[in-house]
Amino acid sequence: MSQTEFRAALLNPERPAPAGLADPQGRPAGRRFDVYRNNVTVSLTEALRQAFPVIRKLVGEEFFTAMAREHLRAHPPTSPLMMHYGRDMPEFLENFPPVQHLGYLPDIARLELALRESYHAADATSVSAEALQALSPDTLMASRPTLAPSLRLIRSRWPIHAIWSANMRGTEAPKSAVAEDVLIARPDYDPEPHRLPDGAAPFIAALMQGAAVAEALEAGPEFDLTATLGLLLATRAITAVNPGDQT
Amino acid sequence: MLDQSAKRQLPPRPGIGYKPQHFSNILQDAEPVKWLEIHAENYMGDGGRPLAQLRYLAERFPISVHGVGLSIGGEGPLNRDHLARLKHLCDWVDPASFSEHLAWSTHGAEFLNDLLPLPYTDATLERVADHIAEVQDHVGRRMLLENPSVYVNFTETNMGEIEFLTEVARRTGCGLLLDVNNVFVSCTNRQTDPYDYIDRFPHQLVGEIHLGGHDEDTDDMGAPLLIDAHGSEVVDPVWQLYAHTIAISGPKPTLIEWDNDVPDWPVLADEASRAARILDKVIA
Structure with missing residues (x-):
């Protein structure tokens, strides 16, 4: 047989x-x-x-x-x-x-898959906030940050972070169907999803593709850059800041 | 830290199948467990906690890498990507032992996630031997081949399981992993005598013994049908068969396998202690 x-x-x-x-x-x-x-x-x-x-x-x-x-x-x-x-x-x-x-189930599944991918992704050492703060604004704008291999970005037209959090952390269930973009970061060994400031997802997506900070800022609408960089630093998601092409 | 020479082979003492929830128990006090076995496929990610834990444990315990996904009995060619992952894992862990199953699990592009049976014929013997030779060449290590738990007979089978395993080992130079629970399960299901199986087994080829729990069911005719489930204690008749085994073979590295409904550490340590007591009697 x-x-x-x-x-x-x-x-x-x-x-x-x-x-x-x-x-x-x-x-x-x-x-x-x-x-x-x-x-x-x-x-x-x-x-x-x-x-x-x-x-x-x-x-x-x-x-x-x-x-x-x-x-x-x-x-x-x-x-x-x-x-x-x-x-x-x-x-x-x-x-x-x-x-x-x-309708939100497929994006919740994407979020859960991304958490698992992040869990098994390669390790990397992050740069300190001080190292980033030491750069002049021009140098920072021209630089191309390398992001951690464990970082994942999920964009959704559903409140996927709120749904995830209500089920895994016991937070309040979402009351309205607002769109949410989620950044998954793994500071040590445990990946955690974070809701991104509105408009920050195109910026992060561009950085993930290797764009310079100045280029990535052009990728989408205005957003809270300070909060977004703060989140990347707090979650140890930036692993190198490569000097860009100085003009 | 483990002395490098101690890493090169498994001691003839109890080991356990490593589960991440027992990491801190093992670091506190692993007694009487002297070595750990991991399922290769769970450590083939790029990083994160699984690899960090394994790196740490491999500096402190002899490790056995036990593959469950190679499909050595498959009709198709071995998965080259998977072979490369196994080699990478064995290269950095440098395990004391590397083993796989006499079974198939891959068909075409599909992986069926179970250890499926094969008939024992000249054709399957040749295929299994070719695959094992390829694995050993590729990974650069001798492997141990584990006897399966089986639930059905193949009408085309024309040689015994022991004859099959022995001939594979002769052709390839591989060793054998003797799963005593699998012997008990398969012999009960085949309605043959497990003691006769153990008495005829080529113990000089055995590098490791497995013990685990099984479930009890019945077939359509009401005959006993045991299922290798790895979700409970080793039963008394299997302990007795194990004592009989090492009375013949001498002490061997002995693994307690518990993969489903994994209990707290003390339950596993008790199982390992029971194996230790039986091993002690043979040494004494």
Whole structure:
């Protein structure tokens, strides 16, 4: 029997156990094959449960387990690294009919994936606030800051930070559907999401792509630069300040 | 700090499967645990807490790197990216032991996250031996191959599991990891005698022993069906089979595996103490 046949029956409970598998008396494998089916379903469901604690709270454990079952059949892992499993969840949620009324779910899933990526991202040493303050304004504007590999930016038209925080930190639930941009930073080993000042996301996105500070300021509307740089410094998110092209 | 020479091999004493929630317990007082095993795939990120903890532990304990994702029994070629990640991990951790499973888990582009069984035939023997040779070449280390827990028989199987494992080891020079709970589970499920299995096993090839808990179920005919679940204590019949094993083989590095519903540290330390007492009797 080929592994293709084994695999086809594994992820499809409607199929009988493959011929060629037997119990010790040579009878069809039946429930014995179900052990493998169950192992795959339970272990992948558990990987998804760990990845999406907030989605779980939002839809409830029972619904999440049923949804995970649909998800793992449609999107089995493509890597032996379970720390990557679930990357298809945001798109899956966008198209999963039973949750179409919860428009914010896909962005919450993106936030949770970004937290996990940040957790496993490379370490880096940050620059001090003093080092940044020592730069003249012109030098600062021309510089290209390197940001920590663990930094992630999630932009949403939903109050994703407030929803995340209400479920993980017990803060008040959002009362209105305002858009929120979230910066995930990992000062040591624990990633934490921060709500960005309005308008700061294009600036951070530009810096992440290697722009100079002056260029990044042109990327979007006016915003609170002092608060934004303060957040980057407080979360140890700037790992180098490379001198830019002096004009 | 661990003396460099002590890192080179696992001591014939108890070890445990490392879980991050036990980090501070282990640093305070690991007794009677003398070495730690990690699942390779959990330490293949780029940084952060998992790698920082492992760096710290590897300076203090002999480490066993135990892969669960290589799919050595797979019909397709080994995943080259995954081999490269394993080599990178083994290069920096410099583990005392490196092991993987006689199983498959990858099919095409899919990873199924379970240790799936294979029939024992000349064709699968050749494939497994080729894959192990490739792994050992690539990683640059000898590996140990673990006997599986199985729930079904393949009608096409035409050699015994011990014969299969022994021949793979002969062809590739790999060693074996003897999971005594897997022997108990598989023999019960196959309705064969686990003591006979242990008596016939090539113990001189064994570099490490695993012990773990299993669940009990029944098949369609009401026959016992044991499931390797790693979520509970080692049961008395498995402890007895273990004592029988090391009475034959002499003391071996012995791992307590507990991967699901992981208990507080004292429960694991008690399991390790029980293994230590059995090892002590063999040495005495």
